[in-house]
Amino acid sequence: MQKMSSLPRQIAEYAATLPEGAPICPGSLLHLGNRAAVDQALSRLARRGQLIRIFRGVYVRPVVTRFGLLAPTVEKVIAALAALWGETIVPCTGAAANVLGLTTQVPVRLVYLTSGPSRTLRLQALVVQLRHAPRWQLVAPGRPAGLAVRAMAWLGRTEAARGLDVIARRLSPSDLAELAEVRPILPSWIATPVSNLLARG
Incomplete structure (x- = not known):
């Protein structure tokens, strides 16, 4: 149980190291757990508002502002996705x-x-x-x-x-x-x- 509860925290800590707009995908997190566990943890973080699900299997970290948590700029997300998808x-x-x-x-x-x-x-x-x-x-x-x-x-x-x-x-x-x-x-x-x-x- 402890392992499952720690996985969302590990993913959140990893997401915090990424630049604004960087995509977070299950395939890049399999060193932290199996695919089913990673998918479940990502969904949990999205429900909590700690991640934003922008497309099937693709998440981004919201940006902390004085107005609260906002989505990263569209330009940065698009640039990152272009690189990810080639x-x-x-x-x-x-x-x-x-x-x-x-x-x-x-x-x-x-x-x-x-x-x-x-x-x-x-x-x-x-x-x-x-x-x-x-x-x-x-x-x-x-x-x-x-x-x-x-x-x-x-x-x-x-x-x-x-x-x-x-x-x-x-x-x-x-x-x-x-x-x-x-x-x-x-x-x-x-x-x-x-x-x-x-x-x-």
């Missing part, structure tokens, strides 16, 4: 368009594009959707060239070329060079306006 995960096309000044509307839902399967994450009351996206929408993660591609995807076929003129003013020469490099995997309705822009200098 996926590319980037903000959705609407978010890219907002960053680049093409729209003032902020997406109502938190949506990220992923190279992996679609999933729904829950960080306490916050719901985050991961949507599988084609490879071309995931280029240059975390860089302006990638934002440009995703913003043009948001604009669509009829407006992408016109929008690129606005986007280009926010890109440095190195950003434009990276945008040129990813043209081979872009659909023609994005690659062509990029080529025309480069040709104009």
Whole structure:
């Protein structure tokens, strides 16, 4: 009985050593106990509010703030999950368009594009959707060239070329060079306006 009661404490102590947003999975805790015991301990910690279950078999430690225990920031959780799952995960096309000044509307839902399967994450009351996206929408993660591609995807076929003129003013020469490099995997309705822009200098 003592062994079972100590397992949640051991997991909680381990979780306290991790950086904000780091995922806690049963497979990384099997040195502390068998799978059934670890699963039970994780569930118990989640019920107590000491861990947050964000997805099946994935937990994170809440952050202690002056307002109480809160979920870690979405950005840190997404970055940690991308590393854990070996996926590319980037903000959705609407978010890219907002960053680049093409729209003032902020997406109502938190949506990220992923190279992996679609999933729904829950960080306490916050719901985050991961949507599988084609490879071309995931280029240059975390860089302006990638934002440009995703913003043009948001604009669509009829407006992408016109929008690129606005986007280009926010890109440095190195950003434009990276945008040129990813043209081979872009659909023609994005690659062509990029080529025309480069040709104009």
